[in-house]
Amino acid sequence: MVKNKIRKNILRISLTGLLIAANLVSFAGCSKEASNNQGSSKKTEPITILNVSYDPTRELYQDYNEAFQKYWKEKTGQDVTVQQSHGGSGSQARTVIDGNEADVVTLALAYDIDSINKNKEILSKDWQKRLPHNSTPYTSTIVFLVRKGNPKNIKDWDDLAKPGVEVITPNPKTSGGARWNYLAAWGYALRKYSNDPEKAREFVKAIFANVPVLDSGARGSTTTFVERGLGDVLIAWENEALLSLNELDKDKFEIVVPSISILAEPPVAVVDSVVDKKGTREVAEAYLEYLYSDEGQEISAKNYYRPRSEEIKKKYASQFPEVELFTIDEVFGGWDKAQKEHFDDGGVFDQIYEKK
Amino acid sequence: MAGSIPIQLKTDKEAAYAKKRAVKGSKLVPIVLTTIALLFFILMLIIPLISVFVKAFEQGANLYFASITDPIALKAIKLTLITIAITVPINTVFGLAAAWAIAKFKFKGKNLLITFIDLPFSISPVVAGLIFVLLFSTSHGLFAPLLNALGIKIIFAPPGIIIATIFVTLPFVARELIPLMEAQGTAEEEAALTLGASGWKTFWHITLPNIKWALLYGIMLTTARAAGEFGAVSVVSGHIRGLTNTVPLHVEILYNEYKFSAAFAVASLLTLIALVNLIVKNVAYSKMNRIHKAGEKKNVPEA
Secondary structure (H helix, E strand, C coil): CHHHHHHHHHHHHHHHHHHHHHHHHHHHHHHHHHHHHHHCCCCCCCEEEEEEECHHHHHHHHHHHHHHHHHHHHHHCCCEEEEEECCCHHHHHHHHHCCCCCCEEECCCHHHHHHHCCCCCCCCCCHHHCCHHHHCCEEEEEEEEEECCCCCCCCCHHHHCCCCCCEECCCCCCCHHHHHHHHHHHHHHHHHCCCCHHHHHHHHHHHHHCCCCCCCCHHHHHHHHHCCCCCCEEEEEHHHHHHHHHHCCCCCEEEECCCEEEEECCCEEECHHHHHHHCCHHHHHHHHHHHHCHHHHHHHHHCCCEECCHHHHHHCCCCCCCCEEECHHHHHCCHHHHHHHHHCCCCHHHHHHHCC | CCCHHHHHHCCHHHHHHHHHHHHHHHHHHHHHHHHHHHHHHHHHHHHHHHHHHHHHCCCHHHHHHHHHHCHHHHHHHHHHHHHHHHHHHHHHHHHHHHHHHHHHCCCCCHHHHHHHHHHHHHCCHHHHHHHHHHHHCCCCCCCHHHHHHHCCCCCCCHHHHHHHHHHHHCHHHHHHHHHHHHHHCCHHHHHHHHCCCCHHHHHHHHHHHHHHHHHHHHHHHHHHHHHHCCHHHHHHHCCECCCCCCHHHHHHHHHHCCCHHHHHHHHHHHHHHHHHHHHHHHHHHHHHHHHHHHHHHHHHHHC
8 A cells, every 4th residue: 555655656756757858859859950940041041060170170160160151141141150070080080970960071181081981971982073182172291390409400201210219199090190190201211212112111110119109199199299298209290280389389399391291181071961961062062162262272371281272372481391292192002002001900000010 | 911911010111111102103193194195185186176276367367257258168068057957857856766666665676777777887988978879870870760760860969968968977866865765764654654645745745855965965976977077978979169069078179279278267167066066065965974873863762
């Protein structure tokens, strides 16, 4: 009798719990309605797109989004909000695979955008042919950041392989930037030893023997070098090196540009399945195309990315010294091949780093 | 006993000396222990706490308030508050129901239920986050067809963050209540019910007053964790600024953007929540103990 009453109580309490859970579901429903509103994009209704990007582009897209909003409003009268998401390039690609609905992806390397398509075709396979310059509106390269006065006298890649020099670079397994670093060193070595892969391997192995800690991302390595004060030289994106120089302490570091480096191409792409579902194709395509405009190129240059436009490049010539740059296609036969040979499990990187 | 005989045979002087040494030794031990504990406490808790505020105000109060009132920061704060507002009531109701069922009834699978309640404690938050990716991913998740048909987004949207937080904070209320309710037994409720009180009346007037301080303690623990959860939320968030960034995630973003002072300014908000929480928890804890002791005294003559 007594227990029955208490049982009834439990029932009531569980029912209240269910009610609250139902509220939660309707909360989810609200966000569904919101996204539907964005979907039916009449020109006057505000629209939202999501740009899933990699770590060092935070400042770039903060400026660019503002410029694009103005441009789009003037052109069409429509208000556009661009949401940003940043993280390691590989893990950002992963969230898109898992269903993060990015209208556009702007990642560190083409391989990461290709990998979004691994299980299911989420964006068109020929994405890299849809925009000029391999769908890469801005480029960068790999340079060295050293402590003020360059106490270890680091001038070129050779100096990184010398014993007693501590080199900071992120892990090529997880970081897009680190893969560019690794390939830049490898390309230099091939040139130096007249394309002898065995000698190039020894050279890169010697550099990685000097690496005390592999961070998982480019920003992590910068923090290790700049904040924690570890290492003699940081191998970094040119844009990241210039940024840390200007954002942090100009009197503590200087940039050393090697004799040869790699042309780093961080590409951009519209995610077809998402823009078709949300009805945002027009604005997403315009968003990427406008990166090639004079204003877009100027913003890239201001944020330390090398612009494609020759005119703007001239204007910022003092910021971007002339370096001999080779491309990944020339030296490694493209990302797919480089990835399989060097960075997949059991690849060259695993062999030289484990044998350390 | 045999060992004490030679001491008694010693001269008075020696005995006095031995006594002095014993007293001195017994004084020294607590002093050393207290010093160690205090030093450790200062080193591990006080200095880090102060340094958060020092760093936060390093570039002046203006920057501090600018960082907190930045639109993106405000959205992060709002999302964290919404998460708390939904998570805490749900887990309070669930915790109450579960604790009641476990403490006051015997049924099959009771131990299993207790184990399941503890599960979120033993699972790493990263794994907890990945579980929800596996369930709710719109491309390969278990519920993908259903979610796509309904057009609902769970992960990489606020609902995912809330669900992950509910999962991680699920045990706190129940874990606080179960031992207390088990100790109290069902006698008072049974008395009320036999005297004709309704089920609800019994709950509001008997059960709830008995457990209110433990309940508050559990709620505060839930709130603290819901505000501060990083791992599981980070996995399901997608890090979309102004949409799926909670306060802890926003702190990490600011830190990675070299905005150290801003990062610590926002972090100091979390620290403040923690401090307020701590005070409320302490009050609840001392009240709980007092009632517990009073209850024990009251029970003595009956036994």
